[in-house]
Amino acid sequence: MSFQKKNIPLDLVTALASSRDWHETMGKIGKPLFLAYETYRGIDFSKEFFTEATLQEADLSESCLQEVDAVRALANGIRLNDAVLHSSNWTKAEMEEAEVSRVQAHHAIFAKAMLRNALFRKADLTKSDFSQAICIGADFSGACLSESNFSKAILDDVNFQGADLSGAIFDGCHLSKNTKISNAYGIKKIKCTYAFLSGERLDGIDAKLYLEGDLNIENQFK
Numbered sequence: 001m002s003f004q005k006k007n008i009p010l011d012l013v014t015a016l017a018s019s020r021d022w023h024e025t026m027g028k029i030g031k032p033l034f035l036a037y038e039t040y041r042g043i044d045f046s047k048e049f050f051t052e053a054t055l056q057e058a059d060l061s062e063s064c065l066q067e068v069d070a071v072r073a074l075a076n077g078i079r080l081n082d083a084v085l086h087s088s089n090w091t092k093a094e095m096e097e098a099e100v101s102r103v104q105a106h107h108a109i110f111a112k113a114m115l116r117n118a119l120f121r122k123a124d125l126t127k128s129d130f131s132q133a134i135c136i137g138a139d140f141s142g143a144c145l146s147e148s149n150f151s152k153a154i155l156d157d158v159n160f161q162g163a164d165l166s167g168a169i170f171d172g173c174h175l176s177k178n179t180k181i182s183n184a185y186g187i188k189k190i191k192c193t194y195a196f197l198s199g200e201r202l203d204g205i206d207a208k209l210y211l212e213g214d215l216n217i218e219n220q221f222k
Contacts, residue, residue, distance in 0.1 A: 008043060012043075018033075019049045034053070035054070037058065041061050045068055046064050046065065046067055050069060054074045056076050060080055064084045065084065065088050068089070071089055075098060076096045080103055081100070082103065083100075087107045093113045095118055096117060100119060101119050102123060104124050110128065110133050111131045111133060115135045117137040120143050121142055122143060124144045136158070137156070139158075139159045140159060140163045141159050141162050142161075148165075152173060154174045158180070158181075160179070162183060163184045164186050165185065167189050168191070170211060175196065181211060197210060
């Protein structure tokens with residue numbers, strides 16, 4: 001996939017420069033990036049500063065956002081399908097109903113992000129960080145989540161069907177009975193010392209057995 005670095009619209013070049021200045025001067029010069037409702041597909045945004053940017057419903061599909069700093073970005077409804085997000089940082093970003101399917105995102109950080117109803121279908125999220133993220137209703141079906149970190153994440157009603165969870169960390173995560181995980185791959189290689197299921201704590205082997213689909217939880221709390 002090739003990305004456009006040349007012939008970027010002048011208004012976008014100016015906005016990116018202003019955002020860079022704002023980040024580097026700690027807000028004394030420039031302003032955060034504002035791309036809400038805009039469409040910029042196939043653009044090379046690598047290493048740009050999206051810190052506290054407004055990206056609501058922006059379409060950046062097929063773009064390169066490698067090593068982008070998007071900490072605390074407001075990005076509800078953003079479309080990033082087929083984009084490259086390797087080592088990008090979305091810590092504390094608001095990404096409700098974001099479309100992040102089929103992305104290449106090794107080592108991406110979504111820690112403490114709001115990911116309610118976000119779509120990560122068939123995404124390659126190897127070694128990505130979702131610790132303490134709110135993932136209620138998120139769809140990771142068919143995604144590669146090998147060695148990813150979901151420690152203390154809220155995973156109510158999340159769809160992991162067909163996902164690769166080999167080596168993924170689920171310590172302290174919050175699950176619901178509607179979390180679809182039993183049909184994922186690599187579940188016996190999940191790392192989990194404790195978890196919460198609908199508010200009930202599961203320790204040690206019980207947490208592992210539940211994630212592997214081998215614990216009859218209906219009988220566990222009778």
